[in-house]
Structure formats: C-alpha cells, structure tokens
Amino acid sequence: MKSIATRTVLIALGISLMLGWYAHRSQTVVAAQERAAVKATRLYTGADGLSHVEQVEVKFFPVTGAPPTVEESEHMLTTKSYVVRLAPGFFEDWHNADVRRYVIPVSGDAEIEVAGGQKFLAEPGRIYLAEDLTGKGHTFRVVGANDWVALFVDFPQ
Numbered sequence: 001m002k003s004i005a006t007r008t009v010l011i012a013l014g015i016s017l018m019l020g021w022y023a024h025r026s027q028t029v030v031a032a033q034e035r036a037a038v039k040a041t042r043l044y045t046g047a048d049g050l051s052h053v054e055q056v057e058v059k060f061f062p063v064t065g066a067p068p069t070v071e072e073s074e075h076m077l078t079t080k081s082y083v084v085r086l087a088p089g090f091f092e093d094w095h096n097a098d099v100r101r102y103v104i105p106v107s108g109d110a111e112i113e114v115a116g117g118q119k120f121l122a123e124p125g126r127i128y129l130a131e132d133l134t135g136k137g138h139t140f141r142v143v144g145a146n147d148w149v150a151l152f153v154d155f156p157q
Contacts, residue, residue: 040127041120043097043112049135050115051096056129081153086110086142096137097130100155104128108148113139122150 038058046052060071079099083106103122110122115136121143122128132138142148 038127040102040129041122042129042131043114043138044131045096045133045135046115048115051132051135051138053112053114053118053120058127077156079154079156081151084150084152086148088142088145088147090140090142090148092140094137094139096133096135098133099157100131100133101129102127102151102153102155103130104151104153106149106151108142108146109144110148111141111143113141122148 038060039055040058042054042056044052044054058073060073062068063070063072086108088108104127105122105124107124111119112122113119114132122140
C-alpha cells in the first residue's frame with residue numbers, strides 16, 4: 001500500500017516538473033517572438049522645407065535555415081562606408097546631409113538641432129538615418145570632452 005502511494009506521489013511530481021518545464025519553454029518562445037523593437041532616428045526634410053526627426057522601427061525578417069531567434073533587416077545597396085572622427089567642440093552650422101546614409105556612432109556624443117530648435121543627441125548604441133538632403137538642414141555639434149566617432153554608410157542616390 002505504501003509502495004503504491006509513493007509511486008503515485010513520484011509520478012505526480014514528475015508530471016508537475018514536466019508541465020512546469022513545458023510552461024517555461026513556452027514562455028521563452030513567446031519572449032523570443034516579442035523581442036524589443038529596434039528603432040532608428042530618421043532625420044528628414046518635411047513638406048515645409050525644414051529638417052525634422054522621427055523614430056522609425058527597423059523591420060526584421062527570419063533568416064532561411066537559421067534558428068528562429070536569428071533575424072536580419074532588409075538588404076540595402078550601399079556605395080561606400082567609412083569612419084569619421086570629430087574633435088570635441090566641432091561645430092557645423094546649418095547644412096544638409098550630402099547623401100542619404102546611416103550614421104552609427106561608436107563613441108562620444110554630438111548634438112543635432114533641427115526645425116523649431118528641437119535638439120537630440122547622436123550617441124553610441126543608436127542608429128541614425130540622415131535623409132534631409134534639401135531645405136534648411138540641421139546643425140551639428142560635438143559635445144563633451146571626447147572625440148565623436150561614427151561609421152557612415154552611404155546609399156546610392
């Protein structure tokens with residue numbers, strides 16, 4: 001009798017552990033599917049001829065043959081890429097981006113001003129898309145005591 005009760009308890013415990021593991025695994029899969037959005041800061045020319053800024057979400061797609069946790073954005077044709085380094089205090093008055101490009105800061109901070117006096121930081125860990133090719137443009141200032149270093153990735157016109 002005692003043996004049957006012990007077996008029943010062990011079987012119930014085993015089933016509980018399996019259900020708990022399955023529930024945890026399901027939550028992990030859901031968490032992977034609900035990953036945080038990746039945003040890029042887009043600098044663009046509005047209909048008013050002034051530069052504006054907005055946050056846009058980078059869209060990701062599954063990679064064929066890879067695990068479901070591997071994703072990539074759409075592929076974009078580029079013309080060149082290069083690293084820029086600017087000293088602390090560097091300032092460029094109102095200007096436009098000369099080509100459409102990604103700007104990906106690696107170190108340091110820079111302040112960009114657009115229409116209406118709106119300012120934002122171009123800082124490491126963020127992606128910026130410069131598309132304000134016409135109009136009044138924006139200003140650019142390296143702030144802080146460190147060089148501002150960024151990867152520029154130019155797109156064809």
